[in-house]
Amino acid sequence: MSSSENHGLPASFKGLLFNSPSEPPKVTQLPTPKVDAGSVIVRPLYSWIASYADEIYQNGNPRGYALTFPLVGGSHAIGRVAAVPADATTLKVGDLVAAEPLIRARDDVDSKVLLAIYHGVTEEAQRLSKSQWHNGSWAELVRFPLENVHRFDESALQKQGISIQDLGYFGQFAVPYGGLREANLIAGETVLIAPATGNFGGAAVHVALAMGARVIAMGRNEKILSELRDLTPGRVETVKISGTAEADIAALAKFGKVDVFLDLTPPTATNTEHINAGILSVRPKGRVSLMGGINELTIPYSYISSQSIVLIGAHMNTSEQAEDLIKLIERGVLKVGEKAGLKTKGTFNLEDGVEALKLASKEAGAGRAVFFTPNQE
Template sequence: MSSNAAQLPSTYKGLLFASASVPPTITPIPTPKLEHGTVIIRPIYSWIFNYAADIYTNGNPRNYPIQFPVVGGLNGIGRVAAVPPDAGSLKVGDLVVIDPFLKQRDGVHTVNAMALGMAEADHGTWGELIRIPLENALRVDEAALQKRNISLKDLAFFSQLVPPYGGLRDVALTAGETVLIAPATGNFGGAAVHVALAMGARVIAMGRNEAILAELKVLAPGRVDTIVLSGSVEADVANIARYGPVDVFQDWSPPMATNKAHIRAGILSVRPGGRVSFMGNVKDFEIPYGALVYGGLSVKGTLMYTRDQALDLIKLIETGTIKLGPEAGLATNGVFKLDEWEVAFELAAKEAGAGRAVYFAPNQDLI
């Protein structure tokens, strides 16, 4: 199979972060060599996560293990620019989702995010090209998208939808069950509401942002109930009980969470024999041991998702099972060129809520 590697430029432009203490620059980067087991992609849209500024700038206050210099960006969608001789069905021009997690080929659970400057990874998706492992390029049936009027911009929401899908699959959420999601007003928690509805579940969404909770409630009238977090275990348990019983509780608590009453309330609200999905990043939490034992609860911690789960979610999108676009409550609030990084970071932090996204478009000609 022809790789078309010879047609690639010798360099490409990338948003290069020399360190977390100086502003990034648009820098010519040597085009990576195409090797067996890898593929080179031209990113079209890459999600700017709301905490990007606290990873790549501001001195990296989150203390992520980044090895600078690095071109930022974790995920996105793009088109195949070059394929190796050992590629199977993937070909140049194919539309793909870029899976940003490197799985151990001889292991099971450990994953490493690309573009954090890890030794195992090349630069990230905030550039005109990116080289990734062949198995990390997940092909999308573009004809199926066109049939359902799904735009490339809408498809880019995949990056927010796939982590909660992995967690809900891990606890075997089934149609007709009730899932409690908290907090549900952030990007991933809000995406979990969309995914759970597509899986046929009823949702109880908890959060502090009442405006976003109202938006979630109208996604599926009669199937979404909302609760404002109180900060009190007893009050939250009482409020949840109005809509119970709860089959599954999925938690998305961020590392900065100080009041974890909702986590305890969520666990205490799960029916006997129910399941708990931990997908957040809290530092410490005291588990209600007795509730787990006497309730016969199953607890599953999930770090993102598997490749098979990502492929299954692509099928849900291609078949229209999960809806995308503004009419589905998923809105793109900004698309930026790489040199607009500062305003893009600011907007991404501001729009850190359910159903919202801000993107870089490194290859404007592909939009």
């Protein structure tokens, strides 16, 4: 396919390809995807590297994520639109956008995959992945569904002094924003976030503050807890996770009843006592938003039923919630970048893939990020 036949795009592009999770990635020339109805080609400027990326794409995939190799890694990205389909009505080539990795089948919302992170275990999800939603954002070009690409108003960003790099945290913010919105968090309420010291937990504190809440941040890393407490003195309280529900309940009781509990416990957690402590600290008719990855959990059933606690399962965020989050950023309500205490620990070319994932595993997390910069401006 010539460039003139595919919206002027080059015939091929560079991507960081993982042939298996047990061998180093290689920068590889790949054929440019076709621009068809319902899809957008994005040119990534900042592609997020999660702290746990080396546990997915390297070291034998110890997290056991359902992935089909070979694949280009990566998930959320900030970039520019490189090509749009005929059915796009507002997006234009050159637009600055956030691109999200959660793909839902248009004829079956129960079938969904995460680009280059989770290809599903059902036949329907795997078919969705194999069709065209397979490779991630660690590349010069990446294809996303039209509904997964959200435009920024660059003039509004300039007024707020927000750089493109500052927007790299968007994916970390969007996920917990979805969980807080599903729980209908209201300004003035108290929200408990646990653990609050990881990629999404730390971001959740920033988002909850922007939504007008008082925050109780729980975690094991006291240094990060201290940093979170300093974000907005008087509106962020911190509690170190003790390992026992009784001690955590007593520590939380000092701050009064909780309106909303946002749980973000990762699938690798071996002690989940803090989850029950969080549930038992929620006020009558309060809400619990479960966004973590725990497979099995014994819950305080009697307390939940007698106190009319509402349990909510939330998986990432919706397209509408992503659009709302962009408004919070554009209007300066949700602060991003260095002025918000967010630190970029490193930016890397695709050729430095192994080094980038190694740094992310050590330095990325709450308030810290590492990015690939596949394209430069």
